[in-house]
Amino acid sequence: MTRKLTALAVAIATIGAMVAPVRANVPASVLTSAKIEHRGPTLELHFGFSGPAPRLDLSTHGSEIWIALGHTRIAIPPRPLFGSETAPISSVRAIQSDTNSRIVVEVIGKSDYAIARLRDRNEIVLRVATTGADPNIAAPIIVHNSPRRPAPSVARPVVFAAAENPRPVSLAQPVAAPAPVVLNEDNRQAGHFVMIDPGHGGYDPGTESSAGVMEKDLALQIATRLKAALEARGIRAELTRSTDVFISLAERTRIANSAGADLFVSIHINSSPNTDTTGIEVYYLNNTTDRATIRLARMENGGADGYGTSNDSNLNYILTDLRQNYKAIEASSLARMIDAQTVADLDSGLGLNVNALGAKMGPFYVLVGAHMPAVLVECGFMSNATEAARLASPQYQDVLAGATATAVAHYFNGDLAAGDL
Template identity: 45%
Template structure:
């Protein structure tokens, strides 16, 4: 009897040791899609096409690191902004990463270049962050509920199940931003905060990456090449890995 109990305990311990750890899940969100082109470059390059191409490469990089990436869209189709973070919540994702391309209106349109990284806040860091959030937030689909114009994310900030998600979003933003700037040799336009609807509601660390300016002809050409897209994807994956290592060390 004791021998049988011992063998059962031993087999259970071995089975537990052999069981794989749950995959680290990242929901990767290619900005725009369907009727929403996003920013359009001087030669007609569309943000929605480039973000999808980059997102697929990010997913492959994360898979190579042993993680599991889920795309909010894997084709040129419309996805409501609110549904993107909701998907991450439903999948119990560990991270939410939304990928976008920047654009500058007016005389500076052809000159602005570089990388900006954002995490959620009720207040924008500066006028530039306000403008970027306004452009991205305008990408709502017909029938989507209008957010409260007085304070679009305050309820989300108050109701977050995990308050640490906001501080971890900041740490994730800096980790990914550093890799993007150095990996791409891009101008460092900073880590900023803004009220992005696509991040609102995410119950995990969440960031929005503006990985270059499609309005800048030279930068848009680079962003359209597979080699540069792979550099972007590698930098994002390395940033995620660096954040995970720092989290494990705390």
């Protein structure tokens, strides 16, 4: 993992070009403090600045996380936390340079990380945990980053239709809408464009709930709300299908490619032989040997004739597409953020403890042909009657779509990233 997170690098390059003529007059940010906090299994590093935190450019180099700070003066010791570093962090270094000041965090063993630039608090926060120790490592940062909205006026927890009565339910009162994370002006000018892909359609219904609700219908409803939520955040969005029609998987990515989309988000509803299984998981493309993932991929890939190829050798061949491998780092970071943000917002907005099943690699044919970072959101489980009823409720769909849009806005803003090393 030595490659830079391209989205961030591109964003920085864009900003750099815009401000270059006046750069000499822009006062440098000053890094004035560093401290470490323990949050359960996670170490949280706080880097404080004299003014707004600079835009961060994150890259990983072996066991090191580099946070490039560009035009920043370092006013803390080179080893600001000397002696108080604990596993999985082995050292923190602040390196002053005229053009390329940076913070270097070295970790021991396989670790997950999430990083955020908190403009309101003049801070950059980096969370690090041993891989798997904190499955929702990105969520607290994301919640902190956008002010937690007032508690909904309805009593918590919101009770959805019981399993034996899985009809769409409506809440007694509307829940306060989350404050949208609005793209900053630079990114708005860049004209980010998301292709949203509602799964299945036409004669391919996808999975079905015990009450007869079909995946293709819920996917279209959620996708339509996601389009509106993205547009409310200044991000252009289109749908691969806006009606109940069948589109082959190859055609879906062809639409995204020819439209020049910057991001491909496919919306699906999950299903499991175990009816107790619930939660949200987000996939990005990669080969995988995980048996549950392969089973799900078969289900999503092989639903109907003309639904792409289910020929293994062909799929494996396409999986070696270097272009999509190159996007895997960005897509995995976005997948983590969507999973964390949706679960956090469903908790704070509706008082629901939804399982964060995490970001996973999966061999999904629909993601294979995309020439841009591509993720597939499995919004919940049709096979669980309670979750199926929630998924059909407009309020649940709105929070889910809004949270997904928030994660996408953070992704384009380049002020949040998550990954592992």
